Amino acid sequence: MNTIKNSFSKIKASDEFKGKLLRELQASQTKLNKSTEKTLYKSNDLNSLVSPKEHLVTRKIYYKQYIAAAATFFIVIGTISFKLIIPGFEKGNTNSEVIAYAPQAEPATENDHLTESYDKANNNNNNNADISSQSAKTDISSEKAESDVVSKNTETNLTYKKTESAAPSVKNETNLNAKVENNMQAKINENNSSSKIIKDSTSSTSEIPVSKNDAAPNTEAPLTRNAMSDEKDNSANLANSDNTMNPISGAPPLTSGIMSENGNVTENASVNSIYVPKIELPKASMYATAKMRPLIIYKGNIYIHTSIQTSSEEAKNLLGQKLGTTKNTIDEWSSKSAYSNELASNIGTTDVYSVKGYDETFRIMTNSKVEDGTNFTEFYECLNGITITKGDDIFSKLKLQDNVVEAKFQTYDDWNNVTGTFYPINNNELLKNLFNEINQATPYLSEDIEASLGDYRNEDGYKQISFDLKDGLKNVTLTILKSGYIYYDSAQIYLKIDPNFAEELWNNLNIMKIN
Amino acid sequence: MQNFILLNRIDIEKEVNLMNEIYGTENYIHYLIEKYSDMLIRIIYSYMKNLSDAEDITQEVFIKLLEKKPSFENDEHEKAWLIRVSINLSKDKLKSSYFKNTEPLEDNFIHITKDDNEIIQAVLNLPLKYRSIVLLYYYEGYSIAEVANILSIKETTIGSQLSRARKKLKSILKEDFEYEYN
Numbered sequence: 001m002n003t004i005k006n007s008f009s010k011i012k013a014s015d016e017f018k019g020k021l022l023r024e025l026q027a028s029q030t031k032l033n034k035s036t037e038k039t040l041y042k043s044n045d046l047n048s049l050v051s052p053k054e055h056l057v058t059r060k061i062y063y064k065q066y067i068a069a070a071a072t073f074f075i076v077i078g079t080i081s082f083k084l085i086i087p088g089f090e091k092g093n094t095n096s097e098v099i100a101y102a103p104q105a106e107p108a109t110e111n112d113h114l115t116e117s118y119d120k121a122n123n124n125n126n127n128n129a130d131i132s133s134q135s136a137k138t139d140i141s142s143e144k145a146e147s148d149v150v151s152k153n154t155e156t157n158l159t160y161k162k163t164e165s166a167a168p169s170v171k172n173e174t175n176l177n178a179k180v181e182n183n184m185q186a187k188i189n190e191n192n193s194s195s196k197i198i199k200d201s202t203s204s205t206s207e208i209p210v211s212k213n214d215a216a217p218n219t220e221a222p223l224t225r226n227a228m229s230d231e232k233d234n235s236a237n238l239a240n241s242d243n244t245m246n247p248i249s250g251a252p253p254l255t256s257g258i259m260s261e262n263g264n265v266t267e268n269a270s271v272n273s274i275y276v277p278k279i280e281l282p283k284a285s286m287y288a289t290a291k292m293r294p295l296i297i298y299k300g301n302i303y304i305h306t307s308i309q310t311s312s313e314e315a316k317n318l319l320g321q322k323l324g325t326t327k328n329t330i331d332e333w334s335s336k337s338a339y340s341n342e343l344a345s346n347i348g349t350t351d352v353y354s355v356k357g358y359d360e361t362f363r364i365m366t367n368s369k370v371e372d373g374t375n376f377t378e379f380y381e382c383l384n385g386i387t388i389t390k391g392d393d394i395f396s397k398l399k400l401q402d403n404v405v406e407a408k409f410q411t412y413d414d415w416n417n418v419t420g421t422f423y424p425i426n427n428n429e430l431l432k433n434l435f436n437e438i439n440q441a442t443p444y445l446s447e448d449i450e451a452s453l454g455d456y457r458n459e460d461g462y463k464q465i466s467f468d469l470k471d472g473l474k475n476v477t478l479t480i481l482k483s484g485y486i487y488y489d490s491a492q493i494y495l496k497i498d499p500n501f502a503e504e505l506w507n508n509l510n511i512m513k514i515n
Numbered sequence: 516m517q518n519f520i521l522l523n524r525i526d527i528e529k530e531v532n533l534m535n536e537i538y539g540t541e542n543y544i545h546y547l548i549e550k551y552s553d554m555l556i557r558i559i560y561s562y563m564k565n566l567s568d569a570e571d572i573t574q575e576v577f578i579k580l581l582e583k584k585p586s587f588e589n590d591e592h593e594k595a596w597l598i599r600v601s602i603n604l605s606k607d608k609l610k611s612s613y614f615k616n617t618e619p620l621e622d623n624f625i626h627i628t629k630d631d632n633e634i635i636q637a638v639l640n641l642p643l644k645y646r647s648i649v650l651l652y653y654y655e656g657y658s659i660a661e662v663a664n665i666l667s668i669k670e671t672t673i674g675s676q677l678s679r680a681r682k683k684l685k686s687i688l689k690e691d692f693e694y695e696y697n
Contacts, residue, residue, distance in 0.1 A: 003688075004649065008638070010631055011627075012552075017552070022544060025547075029544070416658060
């Protein structure tokens with residue numbers, strides 16, 4: 001028996017309330033009808049001696065004429081504009097079959113592609129620092145981000161936007177506000193479909209504008225870049241450089257990002273690295289419909305709740321140094337200043353600790369005693385504001401290798417219906433190969449890849465693998481896509497593994513095989 | 516139903532009736548109340564924690580429906596709209612300085628057993644964002660995907676929040692909390 005359903009069924013509208021509601025709604029409807037009629041009747045253009053019926057008819061005819069005139073006007077304007085635009089467009093476009101961009105004078109080189117991606121990431125930044133290496137750039141941006149964070153902390157104001165102007169490569173914002181996310185998503189699409197400049201590195205003066213109409217939408221950007229690159233499947237091209245402003249999408253959590261373009265041009269940058277932007281918290285809005293994830297602010301970084309668990313007994317072994325106590329100062333309507341307090345959170349008041357064996361810049365935990373004396377423990381991770389070159393950059397933090405006690409998988413239906421049904425994975429060789437593949441995997445930001453993955457959240461495309469570890473951590477979860485990607489929720493990134501292994505893995509995660 | 520419907524020389528009474536054909540008829544109001552009032556009372560009660568505010572907001576929701584006259588593709592669409600509006604209005608009221616500075620009168624109008632009250636209070640003591648998810652999942656019987664669609668939240672978020680809510684409920688209710696699925 002569904003206990004909650006049984007109990008809540010007692011809460012219902014009384015007959016008295018229903019009667020009162022019926023009367024109120026009927027009265028409201030009558031008022032609405034009258035106000036509609038009044039609106040129709042009020043018109044200074046109508047003859048007051050004319051009957052109401054004729055008033056309405058006259059107004060109808062007036063609207064009809066108005067619509068026709070407006071339509072004709074816009075058609076004329078549109079035709080004239082079209083005719084004016086076409087000649088100008090044809091002059092500049094020597095190859096009418098080119099869809100993505102006007103052809104360059106010289107064949108596109110790899111530098112051009114890199115340049116485009118860097119421009120896309122850096123167009124609003126006037127800092128044209130010459131950074132020679134990817135890692136150096138990463139260091140600079142992270143250092144600047146860190147220095148900004150430090151300065152922000154002293155100012156008690158988490159204005160992460162400072163990282164936009166300070167960091168030479170990063171201008172990203174991510175929001176936890178779902179509504180803002182939607183607006184930002186529109187902005188992303190708008191930004192991405194707007195003109196992009198491809199700088200030809202061979203000529204500093206030539207710039208080939210990408211027509212707004214022709215530019216591939218943001219969701220297709222990776223494919224466009226692939227089309228421009230060599231025909232071999234160079235998945236590295238899909239991964240953005242450190243300077244690429246590819247936003248964080250509204251992947252399963254509530255973060256999203258907007259894409260902005262910096263003017264920086266970088267040389268010698270790796271195409272395999274991606275930068276996971278720092279999560280920026282939204283401005284308070286009266287109409288915000290944000291659905292916030294549980295989070296803690298620690299040392300200026302946002303740690304997001306994970307699904308990792310542990311038992312009450314093992315929690316004692318995992319508790320590291322006490323970092324403080326959270327303040328329940330954040331909710332959906334908090335202003336930005338609320339986030340500036342150390343250990344500000346939306347999870348209530350609870351003690352925060354480092355996790356033994358794990359870097360506290362990556363993972364922290366909360367612990368509280370329940371009435372019966374057992375520990376209630378939760379884990380939070382910070383995987384934003386970092387650069388990832390390959391899967392190992394994240395995977396090494398999880399410490400799964402040689403640490404797994406139990407591995408199990410769950411089908412999409414079992415996960416979706418929260419049945420709690422898992423199937424064991426006893427193939428150690430498979431797991432070993434999985435970890436190796438993940439270490440070498442190419443990372444992609446959700447924003448860049450999710451649209452191309454289609455709707456994989458179904459029984460045919462989605463499974464989850466959960467690991468219980470020797471140190472007591474349980475339910476460390478990876479999402480497995482049949483299409484050959486691994487998704488880790490805390491970082492909101494996809495890792496592309498070898499397609500052949502992906503197929504082998506998917507086939508092994510089979511209930512029939514287990515049975 | 517809009518002013519821009521081009522009807523030549525139509526009778527005013529017919530036009531007004533046309534606009535009210537779907538919305539506002541007595542039959543439709545009856546239908547709304549019978550089908551949705553209990554559901555809305557429950558969901559709004561989970562936010563406001565008192566019946567009088569729940570009734571006020573329920574009335575507001577229905578009035579909004581009659582005012583705005585949204586077009587629905589099907590009953591589920593209609594239901595989802597009502598749920599979303601109820602939640603939004605509840606949140607608006609919770610935010611209002613009036614509500615923050617007042618305490619609702621004690622509400623003894625719900626006649627329930629002690630066990631039921633314990634479970635209800637356990638749900639009401641959950642963080643705000645979990646309550647509607649719990650009700651939509653356990654009471655209304657929506658799947659995670661459907662709840663995600665209604666609340667416009669990602670499925671994985673719903674899943675994790677539901678998991679947290681269940682854990683909290685378990686810690687409070689212990690063996691009294693059963694969760695069985697259709």
